[in-house]
Amino acid sequence: MVTGGGHLTAVPAVAFRSVTKAFGPVEVLHGVTFDIGSGEIHALIGENGAGKSTLMKILGGYQPQSSGEIVLDGQPVTFRSSREAEAQGVVLIHQEFNLADDLSVAQNVFLGRELGGALLDDTGMNRQAQAALARLDVQLDPRMRVRDLSVPQKQLVEIAKALSRNARVLVMDEPTATLTRRETDVLFALIRRLRDDGVTVLYISHKLDEVQALADAVTVLRDGAVVFSGPAAGRTPHDLANLMVGRELEEMFPDKGRPTRTEALHVGGLDVPGWAHDITFTLQAGEVLGFAGLVGAGRTELFEGLLGLRRHTVRQVRVAGRPTRIDSPGRAARAGVVYLSEDRKGKGLLVNALLRPNLTLMTLQQYARPLLDIRAETRALERAVTTYGVRTGRLDVPASALSGGNQQKLALARILEVDPDVIVLDEPTRGVDVGAKREIYLLIQALAQAGKGVIVISSELTELLGLCQRLLVVREGRVAGDLSGDELTEQEVIQYATGLKARAPALEAAPR
Amino acid sequence: MTEPSARTVNPTARPPLLSRLGSLGPLLGLLALMIVATALNSDFLTVSNLSNVLTRASFIGIIAVGATFVIISGGIDLSVGSMAALIAGSMILIMNALGGTGGGAGVIAVGMLCALAIGAGAGLLHGTFIARGRIEPFIVTLGTLGIYRAVLTYLSEGGSISLNNTLSDAYSPVYYGKLLGVPVPIVIFAVVALLGGLILNRTRYGRYVQAIGSNEQVARYAAVDVNRVKVITYMIQGICVALATLLYVPRLGSASPSTGILWELEAIAAVIIGGTALKGGSGRIWGTVVGAMLLLSIENVLNLTSVISVYLNAAVQGVVIIVVAFLQRGKRS
Amino acid sequence: MTEPSARTVNPTARPPLLSRLGSLGPLLGLLALMIVATALNSDFLTVSNLSNVLTRASFIGIIAVGATFVIISGGIDLSVGSMAALIAGSMILIMNALGGTGGGAGVIAVGMLCALAIGAGAGLLHGTFIARGRIEPFIVTLGTLGIYRAVLTYLSEGGSISLNNTLSDAYSPVYYGKLLGVPVPIVIFAVVALLGGLILNRTRYGRYVQAIGSNEQVARYAAVDVNRVKVITYMIQGICVALATLLYVPRLGSASPSTGILWELEAIAAVIIGGTALKGGSGRIWGTVVGAMLLLSIENVLNLTSVISVYLNAAVQGVVIIVVAFLQRGKRS
Amino acid sequence: QTKQVMGVSIPSADHGWTGGVVYWANETKKELEKMYPGLTVIVKTAKDANEQANQIQDMLTVNKINALVILPQESAPLTRPVANLKNKGVFTVVVDRALTDPKAQDAYVAGDNPGLGRVSGEYVGKTLGGKGNVVVLRGIATVIDNQRVDAFEKVMKDKYPGIKILDKQYANWNRDDGFKVMQDYLTRFPKIDAVWAQDDDIAVGVLKAIEQAGRKDIKFVLGGAGMKEMIKKVQDGDPLITADVTYPPNMIRDAMLLTAKSRMTGAAMPKTTIIPSVLVTKANAAKYYFPNSPF
Numbered sequence A: 001m002v003t004g005g006g007h008l009t010a011v012p013a014v015a016f017r018s019v020t021k022a023f024g025p026v027e028v029l030h031g032v033t034f035d036i037g038s039g040e041i042h043a044l045i046g047e048n049g050a051g052k053s054t055l056m057k058i059l060g061g062y063q064p065q066s067s068g069e070i071v072l073d074g075q076p077v078t079f080r081s082s083r084e085a086e087a088q089g090v091v092l093i094h095q096e097f098n099l100a101d102d103l104s105v106a107q108n109v110f111l112g113r114e115l116g117g118a119l120l121d122d123t124g125m126n127r128q129a130q131a132a133l134a135r136l137d138v139q140l141d142p143r144m145r146v147r148d149l150s151v152p153q154k155q156l157v158e159i160a161k162a163l164s165r166n167a168r169v170l171v172m173d174e175p176t177a178t179l180t181r182r183e184t185d186v187l188f189a190l191i192r193r194l195r196d197d198g199v200t201v202l203y204i205s206h207k208l209d210e211v212q213a214l215a216d217a218v219t220v221l222r223d224g225a226v227v228f229s230g231p232a233a234g235r236t237p238h239d240l241a242n243l244m245v246g247r248e249l250e251e252m253f254p255d256k257g258r259p260t261r262t263e264a265l266h267v268g269g270l271d272v273p274g275w276a277h278d279i280t281f282t283l284q285a286g287e288v289l290g291f292a293g294l295v296g297a298g299r300t301e302l303f304e305g306l307l308g309l310r311r312h313t314v315r316q317v318r319v320a321g322r323p324t325r326i327d328s329p330g331r332a333a334r335a336g337v338v339y340l341s342e343d344r345k346g347k348g349l350l351v352n353a354l355l356r357p358n359l360t361l362m363t364l365q366q367y368a369r370p371l372l373d374i375r376a377e378t379r380a381l382e383r384a385v386t387t388y389g390v391r392t393g394r395l396d397v398p399a400s401a402l403s404g405g406n407q408q409k410l411a412l413a414r415i416l417e418v419d420p421d422v423i424v425l426d427e428p429t430r431g432v433d434v435g436a437k438r439e440i441y442l443l444i445q446a447l448a449q450a451g452k453g454v455i456v457i458s459s460e461l462t463e464l465l466g467l468c469q470r471l472l473v474v475r476e477g478r479v480a481g482d483l484s485g486d487e488l489t490e491q492e493v494i495q496y497a498t499g500l501k502a503r504a505p506a507l508e509a510a511p512r
Numbered sequence B, C: 001m002t003e004p005s006a007r008t009v010n011p012t013a014r015p016p017l018l019s020r021l022g023s024l025g026p027l028l029g030l031l032a033l034m035i036v037a038t039a040l041n042s043d044f045l046t047v048s049n050l051s052n053v054l055t056r057a058s059f060i061g062i063i064a065v066g067a068t069f070v071i072i073s074g075g076i077d078l079s080v081g082s083m084a085a086l087i088a089g090s091m092i093l094i095m096n097a098l099g100g101t102g103g104g105a106g107v108i109a110v111g112m113l114c115a116l117a118i119g120a121g122a123g124l125l126h127g128t129f130i131a132r133g134r135i136e137p138f139i140v141t142l143g144t145l146g147i148y149r150a151v152l153t154y155l156s157e158g159g160s161i162s163l164n165n166t167l168s169d170a171y172s173p174v175y176y177g178k179l180l181g182v183p184v185p186i187v188i189f190a191v192v193a194l195l196g197g198l199i200l201n202r203t204r205y206g207r208y209v210q211a212i213g214s215n216e217q218v219a220r221y222a223a224v225d226v227n228r229v230k231v232i233t234y235m236i237q238g239i240c241v242a243l244a245t246l247l248y249v250p251r252l253g254s255a256s257p258s259t260g261i262l263w264e265l266e267a268i269a270a271v272i273i274g275g276t277a278l279k280g281g282s283g284r285i286w287g288t289v290v291g292a293m294l295l296l297s298i299e300n301v302l303n304l305t306s307v308i309s310v311y312l313n314a315a316v317q318g319v320v321i322i323v324v325a326f327l328q329r330g331k332r333s
Numbered sequence D: 001q002t003k004q005v006m007g008v009s010i011p012s013a014d015h016g017w018t019g020g021v022v023y024w025a026n027e028t029k030k031e032l033e034k035m036y037p038g039l040t041v042i043v044k045t046a047k048d049a050n051e052q053a054n055q056i057q058d059m060l061t062v063n064k065i066n067a068l069v070i071l072p073q074e075s076a077p078l079t080r081p082v083a084n085l086k087n088k089g090v091f092t093v094v095v096d097r098a099l100t101d102p103k104a105q106d107a108y109v110a111g112d113n114p115g116l117g118r119v120s121g122e123y124v125g126k127t128l129g130g131k132g133n134v135v136v137l138r139g140i141a142t143v144i145d146n147q148r149v150d151a152f153e154k155v156m157k158d159k160y161p162g163i164k165i166l167d168k169q170y171a172n173w174n175r176d177d178g179f180k181v182m183q184d185y186l187t188r189f190p191k192i193d194a195v196w197a198q199d200d201d202i203a204v205g206v207l208k209a210i211e212q213a214g215r216k217d218i219k220f221v222l223g224g225a226g227m228k229e230m231i232k233k234v235q236d237g238d239p240l241i242t243a244d245v246t247y248p249p250n251m252i253r254d255a256m257l258l259t260a261k262s263r264m265t266g267a268a269m270p271k272t273t274i275i276p277s278v279l280v281t282k283a284n285a286a287k288y289y290f291p292n293s294p295f
C-alpha cells in the first residue's frame, strides 16, 4: 500500500519543531514535533479537540504559534498571513467552510486572485472553476451563489478552491466529513494523482478506514502532543483508534435493541414541494430507524418539512399514537419531537454565543422561575459537558472556541435536554472522533432502550447498518425501499438508492 | 462518557476580568466628560444640574432601552421620534376631549393608557410587517416615520396641540414631581432600565432576542418562535416610546410637528455608544443608560460654557461621540 | 463500495430564472406608480415633466450609487447630507475668492476639483476611522454628520453662502444645459450609474466589496486587503457626494446650514428599495437608480395633484415605500 | 379677465409658525376662489429648499401657473429657481424671506426681521431701564435669525450699553430646545433679568424651565411672532409674558390677496409691501388674537 515512501528523502517537506499554542491561559498544543516527508500523503488523526485544526491553521498562516518553529524544505519560516503561506505553496482547506455566501462558486474559487486585467475575466473564471470542479467529478453551475448550495456542495467548492491554487503542500482538514463514498473516491484518486505529481498532502480525518486506504504516513495527536508518527503501513483502523484514545477500544457498535410494539411516530402522506412526495412511515418506540439515500435524495428536506421548517403538506402525523399537528419546531418539541440539523454552523449553534445559552436554548422554560436561574443553567452545562464528553478548556467561552467535533456534541446535548420521545438525528457523527462516535452510538442505543424512537440520517452506510434495526431508502424524494433483518446489507441499500430495485408494494401506504 | 479525567473541563478557570474591565469604556467616557465639565464650570457637579441632565436623559434613555432590544434582535426602528410626537398629540387630544367632563386623575389615567396602547399598537404593526411581511426593518420604520409625523401634522393642522390648563396642572407632577426626593422621570428611567436589564438577561424572551440577533436560522431550528419574539420586541420599543411620551407631555403640555425630530438618531447613538453592536446578537442595557447620559451631558456642558463658538456645538458632540466609541473599542478588543 | 455515477451532486441546478424575474420588484413598483400618476394627471408623462423628475433624481441618485457600495460592504454613511452642505459651502467660498480675479471657466474648474478633493478626503477620514480605528460606521458618520454641518454653520456664520453672480451665470449650464438634448445632470447620473455598475460587477475592487460585506473573515483569509477596500469604498461615497454637489451648486447657487438635511435617509432608502440588503454582501446599482427615481416620482406626483391634504404628503411617501418593499420581497423569496 | 392659475409654495408645517402659514394659505385659497371665479389657487408645501425648487418647477411645467406666491424655505437657494419662472413669464411674488437677487421677483411682501430685532431690543432696553443681564435664545442658523439678532444687539450697543448679554445659544425655534437651553442658563447664571427668546415656541419652553427652577429674578420673557397662546397671555396680564412682537404668519394672506387682485383686475401691485413687526402689549393685544388659527 505504501507507495510514496517520502519518508526516506533527506529533507522533509514540512517539519514541526516544538510547536506550542496557547489560547489565553490554556495551552492546547504542547511541543509538537514531527516531519512530513516530501511528496507523501500524511494523515493527521486524533480525538476531537486534540489540536489538529489548530496545528494546521498555524501551518497555513492563519494563526501564529506561541512558540516553536515550522521548517519548510529545510528553511524555518514564519507566515504572518495565509497570503504568505500560499505564496510558499502551503494551502489549507478549512474544516469549517470559508466561503462568502453571497458570491458565486467561481467568485469564491478565485477570491483574492481573480483573473483578468482592469476588468475581470468572469467567463474565464467560470470556465476554470468548472474545470476545477470537474477534476472532482462535480458538475455545478459556477455562477450559482454559494448560499444556495448544500453542505456537501460547499465542501466540494472549498476543495476546488484549494486545488486551483497550485499547492506544494496541501492541507485538508476533514474534507470528506460531508461527502458520500463516491465523491470521496473521486477525491482520493485526485489526491493520489497530486501526490504522484510531487504534492505533499496533509490529511485530517476521523474516518480511519480512509486513512488506512490513503495515507503513506500517519501522525497521531493526543491532547496536543504527538503520540505516534510513522509509516501507515500495517496499521489497521483498530490500531489507529487505540493510539488515538490511548487504550483498547471496544466494539464500535453496541448491540441493537428491540423495538416495542408502541408507535412513537407515524407520518402519513408528507409532501415537501420540490423535495419529498407522499412519504409515509411509522417509527416504533425503542426503534432506531435509518434513512439512507444519496446526497440530494431529499432526506434533510423531508424532515425539515415535517418539523414545519419548510412549506409542506401532510395527511396525518401521530406522535405516541395521538394525532398531532406540527407546524413549527416549537410545536414539535412540545409534542416530543426534536431534530438535529446537519448544518452545525448555519442552523445548529450560535457560534458567537457562550456554551451555556447554546445548551439551554430549547429548554429555557425549565430554568424560568420566572427569572432564568443562571446557576441552574451552569449546572446543566457542567452536567452535559461530562455526559457528552464536550472537551473545552473553560466553560465561559463562545461555541466558536470548541473544536468541530465538540461543537457537534454540544448541539446534540441541546436537543436531548428537551427529553424528547422522538429524536431525529441528521448526520449525528459528522466530524466526530472514533471514541466519541462510539459514545454517540451508545447513547443512541441507550435512548432506544429507554423507549424513545430514534431516526438517524447518515451518509455513512456502515453507521446506518451498524445502528439501525430498519432502514428506509429515499430516492428522489420518495421512499424507495424498506429494509430490515437480512436485507440490511450495503448491496441492497445501494440498489434501492440508485433505482436498480424498486419498493415492493408498500406495507405502510394504506392509512390505518 | 468515560474518558480519562485529566481532560475534563476546568470550570474554575479565571473569569475574563480584563475584558470585563475593558467593557467599561462608555463609563470611562462619561467620567472623563464629567471631569472636563467640572473643570470648565463648577456648577456642573451641583445636584440640581445633575438632576436636570438626568431628567432630560430619561426621555431618550427610556426610548433607547427599547432600541437596545430592537438592535440586539438585529433590527432597527427609525420611527421612534415621530411615534413619540403622534402619541403625544393623540394623548393630548383624547385627554382634552374627556377633560371637558372634568375629573383630573381619571382622565389622565385614561390618556396614559391610550398612549401605551398606541405605542404597543405601532410596535405590533412594525413587528408584523417585519416578521411576517419580511420587509426590512429600516424600510418599514422609515415609512412609518413619515406616516406618523404626517398624521400628527394633520391632526394639529400644522400647529401645536396643547393640553388644557386644568389638566396640565393636574398632570405636571408626573414630570416636575419628586419621589423620595428624586424627580419622577429619573425614577421611571431607573425602573425601565432595571426592568430592561432583567428582561434581557434573565428571561426566556431576552435570551431569544439575543439568539435571533446572533443567528436567526439557528433560533428557528431551536424551536424559538422567531416571529413572535420579533413582534414583541417592536412592541417593547413602542411601549418605551409611549412611556417616554408620558413624561414628555407634562413637561411642555403640548405636541407639535417638531416634537421628537431626530430622536431616533439620538436613541440609536446612545445604544451604540453603550457598547451594543449595530449588527445585533448581544448588548447591554446599562451601557445604553450610560450612553444616553453621555449624550445629554455633552449638550449640557456646551450650554454651561462659552469656550466654543455656538456654531460649533454640533461638532463638539460629533467629536465626543467618535472619541468615546474609539476608547471603548480600544478597551474591548 | 462502487456506486453508480448517478451519485454526483446534482449538476442540473436550475438557473435562478424565476428569482431573476422576481428581482424586478422595484421596477414594477416604478411602473405602477407611473400608471397611477398618469391617471391622476396626464401631464405626468410629458417629456418635460419626466426630464424634470430624472434631473432631480440625479442628486440623490448619484449619492445613492456611492451608498450602494458602502452598504454592500456592510457599512453605512449617515453623513452624506451634511457632507454635501459642507462641500457646497467650501466650493462656493473658494470660487468666490478666486472669482474676484475674474476668469470664469478656470475658477469653476478649480472649485470643482476642490469639491472632489474634499469629498474624497472626507471619505478617507471615514474609511480610516472605520477600517483602521475599528469604530462602528454608524457612529463615525453620525459624528461627522454633526461636525460637517457645524463647520458649514461656522463658515457661513449661521447664514447662507452664495455664489457671486457672474460665476453663477458661468456655472449654470452644468445644471441647466443639455448634452445632445439630454439635461447634463441626467447624463452625469447615467455615467455614474454605468461606471458604478461596472466597478461593482466587473472589477476586483467591486468583487472585494461584495466579499467583505458577505463575510469579512473570508475576505481577509483570501488575502483581500480589507482595510484598503473599505477606505476606498468610503472615498467613492465621498466622491459621489461631491459629484452630486457639483450639480447642486449651479442649480441653487448657495449653501446653508439646512442644505442636505435628511439626504442620508433618502439615499439609503433608494438603495434599499432598489433591492440591496442593509446587512450587505450583495446588491445592485440599477436597483438603486430605480429606487431614486421612484422616490422622486412620489414627490412629483404629489405636486401634480391635490387629492390629498398637504399635511399628509409624508404619509403617502411612507406608504409607497413600504408597499414597494413589500412587493419586491414577495417577488424575491 | 382670463383664467388665472396662482401657485402658492410654502414651507411644510414643521413647527408652529409655518403651521400658521399653511393654515392661512389654505384659508385664503378658499376665500380667493370664491371672490374670483376665474382663479385657481394651488397650495403646496415643501420640506426643504431643494424640494421647493422642484415644486415650483412642477407648478410651471404641469400646472401651468401664471403667478407664483412663494415663501422660500431659504433665500439664496431659491433665487435662481424663482428667476427661472419669472423669465418664463410667471408673475412672482416673494414673501418674507427676500431673494438674494431682487430682480428675480416682481413684488415682495415682507415680514420685518431686522424690525423684529429692533422692536424687541427697544422693549427689553426700556423695560429694564437700561440696566441688567439678558440671555438670548436664537432660532435656527439662518439669515433671518442673524438679521434679528444683529438688530437686537445693535440697539443694545447703541442705546443701552448698561445691558449685558450674558450668552446666546441656538434653540432652533423649538420648545424642547428652549427648555433645555434655558434650564442650563438658569444653572449657569445666578442673576438673569430678562430673556429674549425671539420666538414664541422657544418661549414656551423657557417659561416651563423658569417655572420648574422656581427662579424669581427674571422679570420677563420676550418671545416673538405672535402665537395665539402668547398673545392670550399678554392679554390676560401674565406676569412673565408682558409683551410680544408680531411676525404674523398671515402675511401669506396679504401677499395672496394683493397678488390675486393685481392679476384679476390688472391693478398694479406695489413693488414692496412691508408688514411691520409691532409691539403687542396688553393695550392692543385683542387686535392680534386669532383663536381659529393653529398658531
Ligand SMILES: Nc1ncnc2c1ncn2[C@@H]1O[C@H](COP(=O)(O)OP(=O)(O)OP(=O)(O)O)[C@@H](O)[C@H]1O
Binding pocket: A023, A028, A046, A047, A048, A049, A050, A051, A052, A053, A054, A055, A095, A391, A392, A393, A397, A400, A401, A402, A403, A404, A405, A406, A431, A433
Ligand atoms: N479560538 C480559540 N479559543 C480558545 N480555545 C480554542 C480556540 N480554538 C481552538 N481552541 C481549543 O483548542 C483545542 C484544539 O482545537 P482544534 O480545533 O485544533 O481540535 P481538532 O483536533 O481539530 O478537533 P476536531 O476533530 O473536533 O476538529 C480545543 O480544545 C479547542 O477548544
Ligand SMILES: Nc1ncnc2c1ncn2[C@@H]1O[C@H](COP(=O)(O)OP(=O)(O)OP(=O)(O)O)[C@@H](O)[C@H]1O
Binding pocket: A148, A149, A150, A151, A152, A293, A294, A295, A296, A297, A298, A299, A300, A301, A302, A342, A457, A458, A459, C010, C012, C013, C014
Ligand atoms: N436537484 C437539485 N438541484 C439543486 N441542488 C440539489 C438538487 N438535489 C440536491 N441538491 C442539493 O443537495 C443537497 C442535499 O440534499 P438533501 O440534504 O436533501 O439530501 P439528503 O438525503 O439529506 O443528503 P445528505 O446526506 O447530504 O443529508 C440539497 O440540500 C440540495 O441543495
Ligand SMILES: O[C@@H]1[C@@H](O)[C@H](O)OC[C@H]1O
Binding pocket: D017, D018, D139, D144, D173, D198, D199, D200, D224, D225, D247
Ligand atoms: O419659522 C420661523 C418662525 O418660527 C420665526 O419666529 O419667525 C420666522 C419664521 O420663519
Ligand SMILES: [Mg+2]
Binding pocket: A052, A053, A054, A095, A173, A403, A404, A405
Ligand atoms: Mg478540527
Ligand SMILES: [Mg+2]
Binding pocket: A299, A300, A301, A342, A426
Ligand atoms: Mg442531508
